Amino acid sequence: MSVVTAEGLSLTFPGDVQALKDVNLSVEAGEFVSFIGPSGCGKTTFLRVVADLEKPTGGEVRVTGLSPEEARMQRAYGYVFQQPGLLPWRTVEGNIRLPLALMGQDKHVMAERVASVLKMVELDGFGTKYPWQLSGGMQQRASIARALAFDAELLLMDEPFGALDEIVRDRLNDQLLDLWRTTQKTVLFVTHSIPEAVYLSTKIVVMSPRPGRVAKVINNPLPPDRPLEVRESTEFLAVAAEVRNTLREGMD
Amino acid sequence: MLAWLSRSVLPVATIVAAIIVIWYAAAIPMNSMRTYMMAPDDAEISFSELVSDTWSQKKPQLPLPHQIVREVKKQATFSWIWKEKRRGYKRSLIYHTWVTLSSTLLGFGLGLVLGVSLSLAIVYSRVMDLSVMPWVITSQTIPIIAIAPMIIVIMAPMGLTGLMPKGVISMYLSYFPIVIGMTKGLRSSDPILEDQMKTWSATAFQTFLLLRLPSALPYLFPAMKISLAAALVGAVVAELPSGARAGLGARLLVFSYRSETIPMWANLVSAAILAGLLVVSFGMLERALNRRLGFRTAGEVSS
Amino acid sequence: MMIAIFALVLWGALWAFNVKLAGWLSDRYARIAVPIVFGLTLVVMVELLVIGLNVSFVILPRPSEMVVRLFTSYEMLWEDFVQTILKGALTGYVVGCSTALLVAFLASWSDFLRRGLLPLGNFVAALPVVGLAPIMVMWFGFGWESKAAIVVSMCFFPMLVNSVQGLAATNAIERDLFKTYAATPLQQLGLLRLPAAMPFILNGLKVCTPLALIGAIVAEFFGSPFLGMGFRIKTSVGTLSLDLVWAEIIVAAIAGTGFFGLLLIIERSLTFWHPSQRR
Numbered sequence: 047m048s049v050v051t052a053e054g055l056s057l058t059f060p061g062d063v064q065a066l067k068d069v070n071l072s073v074e075a076g077e078f079v080s081f082i083g084p085s086g087c088g089k090t091t092f093l094r095v096v097a098d099l100e101k102p103t104g105g106e107v108r109v110t111g112l113s114p115e116e117a118r119m120q121r122a123y124g125y126v127f128q129q130p131g132l133l134p135w136r137t138v139e140g141n142i143r144l145p146l147a148l149m150g151q152d153k154h155v156m157a158e159r160v161a162s163v164l165k166m167v168e169l170d171g172f173g174t175k176y177p178w179q180l181s182g183g184m185q186q187r188a189s190i191a192r193a194l195a196f197d198a199e200l201l202l203m204d205e206p207f208g209a210l211d212e213i214v215r216d217r218l219n220d221q222l223l224d225l226w227r228t229t230q231k232t233v234l235f236v237t238h239s240i241p242e243a244v245y246l247s248t249k250i251v252v253m254s255p256r257p258g259r260v261a262k263v264i265n266n267p268l269p270p271d272r273p274l275e276v277r278e279s280t281e282f283l284a285v286a287a288e289v290r291n292t293l294r295e296g297m298d
Numbered sequence: 299m300l301a302w303l304s305r306s307v308l309p310v311a312t313i314v315a316a317i318i319v320i321w322y323a324a325a326i327p328m329n330s331m332r333t334y335m336m337a338p339d340d341a342e343i344s345f346s347e348l349v350s351d352t353w354s355q356k357k358p359q360l361p362l363p364h365q366i367v368r369e370v371k372k373q374a375t376f377s378w379i380w381k382e383k384r385r386g387y388k389r390s391l392i393y394h395t396w397v398t399l400s401s402t403l404l405g406f407g408l409g410l411v412l413g414v415s416l417s418l419a420i421v422y423s424r425v426m427d428l429s430v431m432p433w434v435i436t437s438q439t440i441p442i443i444a445i446a447p448m449i450i451v452i453m454a455p456m457g458l459t460g461l462m463p464k465g466v467i468s469m470y471l472s473y474f475p476i477v478i479g480m481t482k483g484l485r486s487s488d489p490i491l492e493d494q495m496k497t498w499s500a501t502a503f504q505t506f507l508l509l510r511l512p513s514a515l516p517y518l519f520p521a522m523k524i525s526l527a528a529a530l531v532g533a534v535v536a537e538l539p540s541g542a543r544a545g546l547g548a549r550l551l552v553f554s555y556r557s558e559t560i561p562m563w564a565n566l567v568s569a570a571i572l573a574g575l576l577v578v579s580f581g582m583l584e585r586a587l588n589r590r591l592g593f594r595t596a597g598e599v600s601s
Numbered sequence: 602m603m604i605a606i607f608a609l610v611l612w613g614a615l616w617a618f619n620v621k622l623a624g625w626l627s628d629r630y631a632r633i634a635v636p637i638v639f640g641l642t643l644v645v646m647v648e649l650l651v652i653g654l655n656v657s658f659v660i661l662p663r664p665s666e667m668v669v670r671l672f673t674s675y676e677m678l679w680e681d682f683v684q685t686i687l688k689g690a691l692t693g694y695v696v697g698c699s700t701a702l703l704v705a706f707l708a709s710w711s712d713f714l715r716r717g718l719l720p721l722g723n724f725v726a727a728l729p730v731v732g733l734a735p736i737m738v739m740w741f742g743f744g745w746e747s748k749a750a751i752v753v754s755m756c757f758f759p760m761l762v763n764s765v766q767g768l769a770a771t772n773a774i775e776r777d778l779f780k781t782y783a784a785t786p787l788q789q790l791g792l793l794r795l796p797a798a799m800p801f802i803l804n805g806l807k808v809c810t811p812l813a814l815i816g817a818i819v820a821e822f823f824g825s826p827f828l829g830m831g832f833r834i835k836t837s838v839g840t841l842s843l844d845l846v847w848a849e850i851i852v853a854a855i856a857g858t859g860f861f862g863l864l865l866i867i868e869r870s871l872t873f874w875h876p877s878q879r880r
Contacts, residue, residue, distance in 0.1 A: 097781055098780075098781075099777055099780060099781070118780070118781060118783050119783045120783075121782065121783060123781070124781075125777075125778070125781040127774045127777065127778065128774075129774055131772075131774035131775055131778050133775070133793070133796070134874040134875070135796045135799075135872075135873075135874040144782075144792065145782045147792075148782045148783075148784050148788055148792070149782075176874060178874065178876075178879065305716065306716065306720075309713050309714070309715075309716035309717030310716070310717050310720055310721055312713075312717055313714075313717040313718065313721060314721070359739070359740065424623055425616075425619055425620050425623045425635065428619075428623050428631055428632060428635035428636060429619055429623075429635045429636050429638070429639035430636075430639070431636075432636040433636060433639065433640065435861075436854070436858050436861075438811050439810060439811055439814075439854070439857030439858045439860070439861045440811075440850065440853060440854040440857055440858070441811065441814035441815045441818050441853050441857065442815060443815050443818045443819050443822075443831065444818055444830065444831075444834055444849060444850045444853045445850055447834060447835075447838045447846065448661075448843070448846060448847070448850070451659070451660060451661075451838065451843065452660055452661055454660075455657075455660055523727075524727075527726075527727040527728075527729075530729050531729045531731055531815075534729045534731060534732060535731060535815065535819060538819065538822045539822065539834075539835065539838070546732070547732070550732055550734075550735055551735070551822070551823070553735070554735030554736075554738065554739070554823050554824075557739065559736070559739070562735060562736065563736075565732070566732045566733065566736075569728070569729050569732050570728045570729075573727055573728045573729060574724070574727075574728075577724075577727050
């Protein structure tokens with residue numbers, strides 16, 4: 047079943063900036079799809095259209111078979127932003143509980159969910175801390191836990207690790223991969239790091255700018271079980287080279 | 299240009315227009331009491347008569363904008379300033395505005411000196427920071443109007459009467475924003491630049507002059523604007539218990555005893571105009587200075 | 602003269618003690634002890650100087666005389682306190698600040714209203730609104746109602762400006778986040794905008810505290826029943842009972858400082874998360 051489909055999708059911002067032009071794409075359930083490209087290629091915009099944070103000016107998008115707005119109203123996806131975006135006056139638990147409270151869940155369910163997602167992102171024991179008492183990496187993990195809290199099938203992630211240093215980033219990539227394998231969620235993941243895209247995804251969408259469009263969709267042949275060392279394998283390097291070449295072609 | 303008009307000017311103009319409409323409408327019921335009192339018992343007062351009467355009374359409860367503007371124009375003449383014929387509260391509005399302005403400026407000047415020296419002491423001495431800062435804050439929770447008569451009483455035997463006590467009372471309100479803004483500003487210099495100064499083994503005074511003072515200025519100017527407005531409030535308040543015969547506050551007291559409402563409002567409008575002029579002219583000064591020093595004025599669009 | 606010299610020596614000694622104190626104590630205790638020692642030093646100094654320099658009672662009574670008056674006339678002072686602070690200032694403060702907050706809520710839904718109100722509010726907040734006092738006395742009579750009315754008009758605009766700014770103090774990510782949760786406008790107000798506005802709202806409440814006291818007392822200069830702190834100060838200056846004036850000042854100071862302290866405690870407990878409050 048297709049979780050996200052886009053047909054002839056276009057978005058032109060006021061002032062005639064063409065952020066997206068004729069994007070056709072289909073994401074199947076359980077896939078991990080990375081979007082990569084230089085700035086201005088519309089990768090974040092595409093994610094925002096799926097999340098109904100932007101309205102397309104042409105074409106059609108379906109999210110879990112619904113329009114983006116219907117999907118948003120049904121809370122069909124969890125969204126992780128570039129910055130953690132945790133509310134500083136709520137504890138980590140309080141932040142994770144927020145979407146559940148907005149949906150009117152009862153207290154026991156909330157407590158159970160909060161405990162389980164905290165464990166998933168390895169933050170158990172930090173629930174009563176405030177976000178500003180945590181490191182940047184921990185904050186971003188809390189923000190992922192919040193997006194997982196209401197167990198939506200679809201996870202939208204917009205450069206979630208962009209602001210972190212490489213050591214933390216590697217660790218979080220590893221954790222995210224584990225999480226994806228165990229929960230079987232569909233993930234749309236925006237990044238500008240080639241190793242990150244190749245390491246995480248089953249499918250890599252390379253985009254090019256002005257106007258933002260899909261340059262090539264590359265299927266990743268790597269097995270789902272990927273230790274960090276896979277990055278030195280020839281297969282990995284071959285995919286990375288293909289992504290790099292496509293990106294270079296798109297720039298000309 | 300058109301976008302700027304519709305984004306900034308239109309909303310403000312709409313609200314000002316709404317206020318004026320409400321003002322004229324409210325004047326009808328508020329002033330109608332006198333209309334009915336003056337009319338003979340059996341008289342029928344039509345609505346148009348009611349409106350024309352309530353909008354043109356001599357001592358209305360709520361004077362109307364056009365009456366106030368007329369009064370300001372009538373009283374704010376330069377020809378009366380130097381003529382001795384008109385004495386006391388009857389002298390030109392410009393004269394009285396000048397009296398209040400002079401104690402405002404004195405209070406502002408004193409407040410600036412006191413505020414800047416206090417903040418220097420606070421920043422460079424931990425004991426001063428610990429012992430004085432809480433009292434600076436406490437001083438503002440003590441209403442100035444309660445202390446004002448005492449300041450006048452204490453200063454009189456020292457031979458200080460008239461302008462000086464009013465300036466001191468006004469200073470009491472105006473020094474506070476300066477202390478807060480300047481202290482924050484002096485502490486806001488970039489730590490990297492402080493280290494840089496240290497690598498050049500600059501003296502404390504050099505660091506102050508070349509780094510701390512310039513970084514404090516963007517905080518000092520907005521604080522001075524607030525302080526100027528506070529100094530004006532202080533100057534008006536100072537005229538109430540001091541038995542002053544001149545100044546906008548003193549005039550307010552006289553007109554309120556005589557329930558002359560239109561001159562009272564004219565007085566208020568001149569105080570408002572004075573405040574507006576002070577703040578706007580200071581804002582222009584700030585902009586010019588900041589531009590020379592290469593700072594960006596707060597609120598200016600970055601592009 | 603001897604006493605005056607002694608006072609100066611004492612000043613030096615206590616200052617030196619304070620310097621030591623600031624060094625000895627940890628920051629937490631020094632923050633409380635040092636200002637108290639400084640305040641006491643000041644009071645003792647004034648007491649000694651008034652005695653030593655033979656300052657007349659009609660210029661400056663001794664601090665001890667002020668305190669004695671505070672206890673002997675406490676009934677009268679309490680009545681004045683109720684009339685001016687509780688009825689006049691506090692009523693006006695509550696009404697003015699809550700109305701401003703309400704208008705700010707309305708303005709936060711409409712960009713047009715916000716654009717119109719913010720520059721106007723900023724302008725009016727810089728005006729000497731206290732000048733409206735005689736007009737309020739004329740409209741609402743000599744009782745506490747006119748005092749509350751002037752306090753309302755003095756507090757309204759500074760509070761409005763702070764609240765409007767506060768309710769707009771959310772960032773794009775937080776707003777997008779609530780959109781992805783399909784939160785209702787009311788949920789967004791209660792769970793995002795209001796908590797984010799809290800530091801600004803408390804700042805507004807702090808700014809309005811001295812304004813409320815000034816407004817209520819000033820209005821009594823333009824007419825009051827035979828009661829109230831402003832009235833008492835005005836008449837006592839006339840009869841040269843300056844110890845009573847100073848007793849009223851002490852009451853006003855305690856009331857103002859106490860209320861402000863309360864606000865600081867509320868601020869610490871509600872906006873502990875704000876960078877300016879973190880420890």
